[in-house]
Amino acid sequence: MNSSVPSSNVSISPGNVVLHPSWDFDGLVPSVVLSFSFLLGVPGNIAVLVFRPNFQHLSSVSQKLMLNLVVSDLLCLLTLPLWIYDFINIWTFGLVACKILTFLVYCGIYGSRLTVTALSVQRYLLVVHQKTWTHQTGVTLLLVLLWLVSIILSIPALVVRQVTTDQNKTRCESQYSSEAQWITVLLTEALIGFTIFFVVVFSYTRLQKKVKRAAFFNNPQTSRLVTTIIVSLFALWVPFHFFDVLISAAILLHNENLLKLCLNVSYTVGALNFVNSCLNPFLYAFTSYNFSATQLERGAAAASTFENHLQS
Known part of the structure; x- marks a missing residue:
């Protein structure tokens, strides 16, 4: 590593799909993962847009957040064929396409994570504090703010992504002008990622704890779903940001x-x-009935009744 101008032949950020090891086991595994994500994720998200499963049980706020989550996920998933092609071959689409596609991937991933956070906080407020949000203007402003934050957080990727040629292979990849820039990008992404993760975990654990206090309402399906959400986020988010920190240390x-x-x-x-x-x-989406407005309101009311009974 050049200590004055470090650069990497891999992208090491959340929107990162430009992976350039040699075409061996190290390259095969992520390529298969990306292909699997595209083949399963695109039909699944489109199915939510078309059929809107269980949406009749959701509040208008939850419906809009759910649709926003689908749009965010599709925004990054639909670009995967081009990244897989670049991964196993070369980049042939030019600098402008390189930067724009990278920017879209980052916006999609940050949009998805922030929407998941908004859903968890909304459910937390409804169950733990019994606060509902029905003001449509406020929901619209929330979505605008969410995408504005996603765009701002995606700007660094737009800046550092370049088209490079190495050993007669043209790639779309991140190039950092200094060690300080590299470390700043990594630690900023890690800080944002860990913050979002802890907000989601806090919201769902408090929600589950509140509902469990009302033994007559306790729903094993809801508990399993909360556990599944937290475990999946831990398995899919935390390792990436852990390596952000480890790479910075290296x-x-x-x-x-x-x-x-x-x-x-x-x-x-x-x-x-x-x-x-x-x-x-x-x-x-497909399990949203477990977190429908009716279900959550019943849980909140039951838990509050149970607590008032204990206090009396």
């Missing part, structure tokens, strides 16, 4: 062996981000 320590090892593992870990986009329809 850069600071100028440990080339650790850096090489982390980058090799990050190929597959980065691809797992897209598995989350293909699981979202099954975690949020």
Whole structure:
């Protein structure tokens, strides 16, 4: 690693699908993961748009957030064929397409994560604090703010993504002007990712705890779904951001062996981000009845009644 101008032949960020090891086991695994995500995720999200399963049980706020989640996931999943082609072949679409497609992937991933966060907070407020949100203007402003934040967070990817030629192979990949820039991008992504994860986990664990207090309402299906959501986020989000931090440490320590090892593992870990986009329809839309407004209101009322009984 050049200590003055470090650069990487892999993208090491959440929108990262440009993975460029040699076409061996290290390259095969993430390519298969990306293909699986596309083949399962695109039909699943389109099915939610067309059929809108269980939407009749959801509040208008939940419906809009659910549709926003689908649009966000499709935004990054529909670009996967081009990235897989680049991964196993070369980039032939030019610099403008490289930057725009990367920007769209980042916007989709950040949009998806922020929407998941909004859904968890909405459910938390309804059950734990019994606060409903029915003001349509407020919902519209929330969605506008969500996409504005996603666009702002995606700008660094737009800046660092370049088309490069190495060993007669043209790639669309991240190029960093300095170690400081590289570390800043990594740690910023890690901070945002961990913050979102902890907000979602806090919201769902408090929700589950509140509902469980009302033993006569306790729904095993709801508990299993909450557990599945948290476990899937931990398995698909946390490892990637853990390697963000580890790669930053390797850069600071100028440990080339650790850096090489982390980058090799990050190929597959980065691809797992897209598995989350293909699981979202099954975690949020097709099982949404468990978190419908009626179900949550019943749970909130039952838990509050139970608590008041204990206090009296």
